[in-house]
Amino acid sequence: MTQIINKETREFQAETKQLLDLMIHSIYTNKEIFLRELISNASDAIDKLRFESLTNQDLLEGDSNFEIFIVPDEASHTLTISDNGIGMTYNEVVENIGTIAKSGTKSFLEKLKEKETTNDNELIGQFGVGFYSAFMISDKVTLVTRAPGQEKGVKWQSAGDGTYTIEECEKEKRGTTITIELNEDFRATSRPDENFLERYTIENLIKKYSDYIRYPIKMNFIKEEKPLDADGNEIPDAPATETVEIRTLNSMTPLWTRNKNEITTEEYQLFYKDLFHDWEEPMEIVHSKAEGTVEYTSLLFIPSRAPFDFYSQKSTSGIRLYSKHIFIMDNCQDLLPEYLRFVRGLVDSPDFSLNISREILQHSKQLKLIGKNLEKSVLKTLENILSKDRAKYEKFWKEFGRALKIGAYSDYSSRDKLKDLLLFSSSHASDTLTTLADYAGRMAENQKVIYYATGKDQASVERLPQMELLKEKNIEVLYLFDQVDEFTIDALKEYGDKKFQSISRGDLNLDDIDSPEAKKNTEAIYKENETLIQAIKDLLTGKIADVKISNRLKSSAVCLVSDDKGISLSMEQILSEMNQSMYKASRILELNPNHEVFTTLKNLHQTAPGSEAFNDYCELLYVQALLIEGILPEDPIGFANKVSSLMARIGK
Known part of the structure; x- marks a missing residue:
């Protein structure tokens, strides 16, 4: 008889109540997984004891024949799962069963709310709340456990109504016994696979889910035998006798040893x-x-x-x-x-x-x-998947590619190992990803660097003014959408003998725009407009490091770039989001000398230098360049007022 000592009633943690309510009201469509979860818990308990006993043989209490035992009882409508594992103390039962905050309850409940788009059956195991799956099929769950070396066991019981009772009890052997009192839906069912008191149903479920549990999972089977005559034949009218046969239901042969x-x-x-x-x-x-x-x-x-x-x-x-x-x-x-x-x-x-x-x-x-x-x-x-089944690799990349990119960035010793496994979007094809080897194989012989651009998505990158010249020349550009991408590219530095080049940092390294003739022409334009450029630079002091005549713009009036020695503008934004705002990019305002806005600036500077209109034009061009890069202006109200003022002046 179990001796009841200091029985008390407690309430579950609030989130545990929510979880139990959701489980009891059929959140999960596949009820059978409760057996897998309880057997897995039993196996884990034996694993823990086995490990601890390596340095403390006393924990075994003379019993090293580990096993899990299942007892279905149709008379009482109960299913019992027992193990002789590590068991729990009184305080451990309260901590581990009464509250499940440590098991990720909040995240678990959030995922349940997304049930329309989530495979619900995967969630129990993923969040470590397997014990509570027993409430899907039960009216009451009783747990009796004793840890090695404890004089008393612990009895825990709940109907899943928000409360549970707990008390000390007598328990001869260490380990845990869970008894589930099945609710009416599972006592007599037309579906054999949901009759969890049917021995052959249980046997099939264990073969399906728990065949490789390393400890024997045992159950009693009733065997009927009729008496035999002297010739060894059954006596037809003689009553059969029943014997109990204990069977091991799982193979226990570790799969990996075969x-x-x-x-x-x-x-x-x-x-x-x-x-x-x-x-x-x-x-x-x-x-x-x-x-x-x-x-x-x-x-x-x-x-x-x-x-x-x-x-x-x-x-x-x-x-x-x-x-x-x-x-x-x-x-x-x-x-x-x-x-x-x-x-x-x-x-x-x-x-x-x-x-x-x-x-x-x-x-x-x-x-x-x-x-x-x-x-x-x-x-x-x-590597084999990438080379033989590109579609499969791209599915892998969608799930885990970011981990490889982080590895290439953060682990110096792994960069060479990972560089050929990296995938990026690019201007080559909008619907496929490319490797660095693919990109290098498509490069023209005279292309000096591998170009890349950063942005939140393909549309925003392709609208960048810095892309205009490269599009015109049909030069492929890697698109970096993930925050870690640019860190990864910066860490790699080069692929083969080709360095990486941001389209928004430094010079573009194109022969025709970097030729002596092109440079001479750019210098001539700069010299001709030197006072204008200096005036713009003075007006924007503290906001930009320099103003330059651009050789990368075609139709756009302005763009913002950084030099090739410091960090990029996109990296500055990422670091700022990580509360690392002390790192700043060197901002360079590039002007398109062939754009009509540049002509307007020249005229204003010649006719009304330092005027409100000239100052507004310069400020608006700078903010325009910021917005193109996805950077909000420091004074959006002031920007809006300047736009309104300019619109009013044009209207006159």
């Missing part, structure tokens, strides 16, 4: 979905075995889709480590470089020592060697 030629694609996919709680199939599978200096087997997966928080600072992922098929640790983040953190999978090596701490393990020589090999393997896989 010959990959004998493993089907479906088996790989089911293993991935079960281990990483992803509802989608992986995009690519990399299974390899290495022998030599260090021996290991690796099974890596490239997911089809990035997690919702993949690019947030809190996003963590890593590779699972096993030694001789024994789980050591999860999410080893030191194995692969940061830019490959989207890769999921495991490494099993007999060379890992089970007696050393996790911190030492993460920095071991074996691990570093394995990490280098895995990095090469993943990059080679991506």
Whole structure:
């Protein structure tokens, strides 16, 4: 009998109440995944105990036969899942079950609101709220648990109504037992796959989701046998006798230990979905075995889709480590470089020592060697996809390309490895992406640099005045839309022997406009208008570093560029958004001497130097150049007033 001690009733955390209400009212269409989640939790609990027992054998309490046991009971309408894992203390139950703030509840609830556009079944595993999936099919859930070394167990119970009871209890063995009292919809159903008290339904679900759980999942089966006569034949009218047969429902054979030629694609996919709680199939599978200096087997997966928080600072992922098929640790983040953190999978090596701490393990020589090999393997896989299946690679790029760009920017040692995997939009074709090798292959022999332009989208980039001359000459320009793109290009510096050149920084390095004759002509125009240019420069002191006669403009009156020594205007804006406003671009105002506005400026300077009209023209040209670059003027009201004033003068 369970002894009730200090029973108390508590309320769930507010967000947990919301979650339970959503689950109970059929947010999830695929109810069967509750069993996968509870079995995965049981397996994790055994993993934790097994690891802790490596340095503290007392935790085993004399029982090292790990198992998960399932008991369906049609009489009481209950389904029970038990494990002999790490269990929980009283305080751990309150912290882990009574509140789920640590499991990303807010983000989870936000995603539920987007259910119309989200694959709902993937969310449970993604947010670590698997225990609560039991409330999808139950009227009441009871949890009884005891941690190793504790005198008392803990009993937790809830009907999913916003409250739960918790009390100390007697529990002979360590571990956790969860009993689900099925609600009426699942006690008698016309759908066999939703009869969760039917043993063969349970068996099929375990084969589907949990076949590779490394611990035996057991269940009692009732076997009826009729007595036999002397010849070994059944006696027809004799009553049958019932015997209980305990069956192990999962294979437990680690998939990665088998010959990959004998493993089907479906088996790989089911293993991935079960281990990483992803509802989608992986995009690519990399299974390899290495022998030599260090021996290991690796099974890596490239997911089809990035997690919702993949690019947030809190996003963590890593590779699972096993030694001789024994789980050591999860999410080893030191194995692969940061830019490959989207890769999921495991490494099993007999060379890992089970007696050393996790911190030492993460920095071991074996691990570093394995990490280098895995990095090469993943990059080679991506290269093969890029060369053989461009459409597939572009799908990968849409999800994880930003990670590779960040890697090329932030990891000096990886730039050469990643440069040929980078994709960019370009003026070559609006509907396809290009590699740097593709761009270089299309360059004219006399083209000195690789041109790029930055902007929020293709339309805004193609409208830049700086694009006019390059369009006219049919010179390809890379389009950089992502904030990290320009940082990546600046870090690479060059591709082959061709340097990167922003169309908005420094000179364009075109032979015809940089020829002695063209330079001489530009110098002549500058000299002829030197006093005008100086007047504009004086008027805009503090706002610009220089005023120049432009050789890159065709139809536009003005543009704003920066010199090739400092940061660009677009990078200044990005750094400002990152609260790094101390970094400023050197702003250079370029004027088109062939534009009628330039002629108007010349006339105003000659007839009314320093007049209000002249000053307004100069200010308006500067603000126009700012707006073209996507930079708001410091004084938008003043700008609007100047436009109104100019319109009024023209009207007269």
